[in-house]
Amino acid sequence: MAVSDNFEALVGGQPDLDVIIDVTGVPAVRERLRTLMQQGGNTHTVIVHERVALLMMSLGAGQLVETRHAESGY
Numbered sequence: 001m002a003v004s005d006n007f008e009a010l011v012g013g014q015p016d017l018d019v020i021i022d023v024t025g026v027p028a029v030r031e032r033l034r035t036l037m038q039q040g041g042n043t044h045t046v047i048v049h050e051r052v053a054l055l056m057m058s059l060g061a062g063q064l065v066e067t068r069h070a071e072s073g074y
Contacts, residue, residue: 011036011045021048025067 004010011017011033022030033047050067057065 007033008036011042012040017042017045019046019048021053023050023053025050 002010002014007020007022007029011020020033022033024030030047030049037043037045054065054067
């Protein structure tokens with residue numbers, strides 16, 4: 001498992017990556033991830049939406065995990 005704040009380097013540096021959990025909530029980041037994967041011929045990596053990540057964190061914590069998404073009207 002790798003964690004990075006540089007998703008472009010992560011995608012380019014790990015061609016066998018199976019899952020990316022995008023917790024940014026920024027649509028432009030998700031689109032850029034898709035573009036980079038398409039350009040690199042990656043057809044197998046799954047991008048997990050930030051809402052699914054929130055669900056996983058909430059289930060692990062046993063309560064709803066708050067994020068800034070609600071504040072911005074997301």
